[in-house]
Amino acid sequence: MSQADRNAHSADRPEAAAPNSAPTLRRIGDALSGLRYGSVLAIVQDGVVVQIERTEKTRLDKSDR
Numbered sequence: 001m002s003q004a005d006r007n008a009h010s011a012d013r014p015e016a017a018a019p020n021s022a023p024t025l026r027r028i029g030d031a032l033s034g035l036r037y038g039s040v041l042a043i044v045q046d047g048v049v050v051q052i053e054r055t056e057k058t059r060l061d062k063s064d065r
Contacts, residue, residue, distance in 0.1 A: 024049050 031040045031054040043051035 027052055 028040060028042060028049075031052055035054065035056060037057040037059055038055045041053040041055075042049050043053070
């Protein structure tokens with residue numbers, strides 16, 4: 001798929017953000033902020049980030065188990 005095709009698809013879905021746009025990168029950074037254990041997953045469709053998932057793990061100390 002050419003860059004023009006990707007841009008055309010992005011224009012069809014205004015709620016989706018380009019993968020390298022400043023707001024998208026900021027939201028991914030926000031999801032990473034303060035995360036000690038876990039993961040951040042960016043879901044991409046047709047070259048466009050459509051969803052960001054954050055999974056946070058809580059580690060228990062040996063004294064808490």
